[in-house]
Amino acid sequence: MFGFWRDIESFKKKKVSPLSDFIEIDGIIPGCPPPSKFLGNCLIKLLEKKNIVLSPKNLCSECPYKNNFRFDLDTEISQMYPHNSQLNDDTENYDCFLTKGILCMGPITREGCDHKCIKQGLPCEGCMGPVSKDYTSNLVNFLSLFHLSNDLRNYSGIFYRFSKPRIWRK
Amino acid sequence: MQKVIDVCTRVEGHGNLEIYVKDDEVSHVEFRIGPYRGFEHILIGKKIADVPLIISRVCGLCHASQSIVSCKAIESMYNIKPHLQAVILRRLLMTGKLLKSHSMHYFFQSFPDLLEIFNLREKSPDLNDLLKYNTQLTSNTFDIIKIGNEINHIFGGRSVHSITPLPGGVIYKPSLKNIKIAQKHFEKASFLLETIIEEFYHLFSQFTPPEEFSLPNTNYLALNKNRTYDRYEGILTIKKNNTKFEDFSEIEYKKYFDKDPNLQGIDFGSKDHTNLLVGPIARNKIVENYGSELFLSYLEHFDKSWKNNLLYSNFLRLVEMHCEVTKSLNLLEDPFLRKVYPLPEINVIGNKNGIAVVEAPRGTLIHHYRINDKKTIEEARLFIATDINLPIINNMITDYAKKLYEKKDLSFVKKKVQMMIRTFDPCISCATH
Ligand code: SF4
Numbered sequence: 270m271f272g273f274w275r276d277i278e279s280f281k282k283k284k285v286s287p288l289s290d291f292i293e294i295d296g297i298i299p300g301c302p303p304p305s306k307f308l309g310n311c312l313i314k315l316l317e318k319k320n321i322v323l324s325p326k327n328l329c330s331e332c333p334y335k336n337n338f339r340f341d342l343d344t345e346i347s348q349m350y351p352h353n354s355q356l357n358d359d360t361e362n363y364d365c366f367l368t369k370g371i372l373c374m375g376p377i378t379r380e381g382c383d384h385k386c387i388k389q390g391l392p393c394e395g396c397m398g399p400v401s402k403d404y405t406s407n408l409v410n411f412l413s414l415f416h417l418s419n420d421l422r423n424y425s426g427i428f429y430r431f432s433k434p435r436i437w438r439k
Numbered sequence: 440m441q442k443v444i445d446v447c448t449r450v451e452g453h454g455n456l457e458i459y460v461k462d463d464e465v466s467h468v469e470f471r472i473g474p475y476r477g478f479e480h481i482l483i484g485k486k487i488a489d490v491p492l493i494i495s496r497v498c499g500l501c502h503a504s505q506s507i508v509s510c511k512a513i514e515s516m517y518n519i520k521p522h523l524q525a526v527i528l529r530r531l532l533m534t535g536k537l538l539k540s541h542s543m544h545y546f547f548q549s550f551p552d553l554l555e556i557f558n559l560r561e562k563s564p565d566l567n568d569l570l571k572y573n574t575q576l577t578s579n580t581f582d583i584i585k586i587g588n589e590i591n592h593i594f595g596g597r598s599v600h601s602i603t604p605l606p607g608g609v610i611y612k613p614s615l616k617n618i619k620i621a622q623k624h625f626e627k628a629s630f631l632l633e634t635i636i637e638e639f640y641h642l643f644s645q646f647t648p649p650e651e652f653s654l655p656n657t658n659y660l661a662l663n664k665n666r667t668y669d670r671y672e673g674i675l676t677i678k679k680n681n682t683k684f685e686d687f688s689e690i691e692y693k694k695y696f697d698k699d700p701n702l703q704g705i706d707f708g709s710k711d712h713t714n715l716l717v718g719p720i721a722r723n724k725i726v727e728n729y730g731s732e733l734f735l736s737y738l739e740h741f742d743k744s745w746k747n748n749l750l751y752s753n754f755l756r757l758v759e760m761h762c763e764v765t766k767s768l769n770l771l772e773d774p775f776l777r778k779v780y781p782l783p784e785i786n787v788i789g790n791k792n793g794i795a796v797v798e799a800p801r802g803t804l805i806h807h808y809r810i811n812d813k814k815t816i817e818e819a820r821l822f823i824a825t826d827i828n829l830p831i832i833n834n835m836i837t838d839y840a841k842k843l844y845e846k847k848d849l850s851f852v853k854k855k856v857q858m859m860i861r862t863f864d865p866c867i868s869c870a871t872h
């Protein structure tokens with residue numbers, strides 16, 4: 270072998286934790302990426318030695334489609350994303366994703382992003398972070414309200430979206 | 440053996456410089472990229488529709504290239520071709536990100552160094568000094584960065600980590616108003632870039648660039664379309680010994696390099712393959728036609744000593760930005776941009792292996808995925824430009840450090856070697872994917 274490579278065995282055992290687990294932090298600026306105006310305002314707050322205040326509301330509270338949400342215990346959530354045919358159909362685009370059986374993280378995600386994905390016709394993937402403290406418990410409570418299709422029940426990408434399930438790490 | 444470690448400053452991501460000194464001589468120098476992040480492992484088991492959005496998080500600077508190449512790889516598995524409008528939108532997104540990436544590199548990383556290398560300033564100025572030194576350039580650069588962001592906001596839905604590129608196409612119908620806004624942005628960028636390019640050659644072209652920065656005998660690799668500049672699609676070309684061209688398609692990448700999923704970095708197979716350079720200089724060596732006539736007139740200002748020098752890449756970055764802005768202005772007038780095409784259905788797997796390539800701002804970027812019957816990812820291999828450049832970076836900085844150490848001043852070596860690393864424009868975030 271030629272090249273500059275490193276064994277990743279030692280990295281595989283490592284766990285990623287938020288900075289706040291290790292040191293006292295000044296505040297959280299959520300979002301991936303944080304919305305630019307919000308980021309600017311947060312920095313100004315920090316310079317003024319004030320606290321960053323995060324919205325206690327979830328994304329649904331201001332969602333343009335919230336009125337089209339029809340909660341039905343029989344609704345089965347079976348998709349992570351709309352199919353391309355659904356994206357092509359303009360009339361489909363005015364319903365809440367959950368009503369259409371597509372998993373949208375809006376209910377457990379903090380508002381503040383101006384519904385960027387929703388406006389483009391895609392469900393929220395939760396990049397603004399959990400609205401209340403803990404993502405996992407939020408998600409468990411949220412998912413327990415619905416019928417999840419078998420396919421999604423076995424899908425690791427809901428809980429472990431940007432990580433790998435621990436059980437697979439040898 | 441003594442090992443001296445220094446943190447690289449003013450580069451994208453966290454990297455270290457390690458200098459090994461033995462018997463009062465530098466034995467070798469290594470540019471060490473930061474901790475492994477494991478995107479290739481994270482992707483395992485993920486559904487294909489999730490992949491472009493996850494992979495975009497590899498880097499906040501070239502996320503457009505990452506998500507677009509990932510869409511292309513998925514499309515190659517399903518044998519679908521995105522329609523023309525989607526291709527135009529993807530090209531515009533890539534241009535937006537190129538503007539941001541190149542202008543930030545030029546202004547924050549290389550321009551201060553250039554001032555020092557050519558003795559125009561005693562030491563690399565920091566941002567405050569730069570503001571005083573050249574207020575106009577500072578504000579022009581910030582304008583270009585902003586334009587890059589705005590373009591991605593318009594066509595990508597978000598200025599970083601675009602939402603719109605999907606496997607099969609792009610989910611976005613540009614309104615006339617948005618096209619007009621984009622046009623204004625590009626026109627402004629074109630004007631600003633012309634002034635920056637002119638300033639560049641007024642300042643530097645009269646000098647001869649330092650010998651240490653001239654490139655060793657290297658092979659160059661870049662994507663191109665019949666030797667015209669194209670970062671979205673085409674054929675890969677390797678130029679050997681500055682004379683021989685070898686064309687190959689991205690699916691044959693294993694001829695030149697491969698990857699072991701349990702190791703970080705690229706396996707080049709044999710030592711001959713390690714001296715491969717990608718990036719603006721490689722594109723310049725391979726591409727004959729940039730699609731812009733202005734480009735040739737700019738080139739005349741530099742003599743031969745520049746053409747084989749690493750510092751020339753700074754100028755090429757500026758020119759690339761200008762060429763792409765000119766092309767984007769034409770793309771905005773393309774009648775296909777406003778046509779609406781349905782996205783193709785993604786149903787039947789044609790090939791379980793999907794391989795695709797684009798030319799990211801820093802060089803060739805290849806993604807290779809293998810999926811299983813459940814349509815989830817089984818294996819992913821990402822070949823990142825900075826990873827490909829690492830052996831050359833290390834060779835060049837070792838040679839440079841050896842020469843510099845004759846003065847026995849390690850802090851001087853550290854400082855100078857970092858300048859060379861910065862000229863390569865490494866993206867450590869990407870390389871630690
Ligand atoms: S679940 Fe999603 S689509 Fe539905 S109201 Fe909430 S944010 Fe909007």
Ligand code: SF4
Nearest residue numbers: 382386393394396397
């Ligand atoms: S809709 Fe959700 S995923 Fe999209 S930007 Fe907002 S918080 Fe992030």
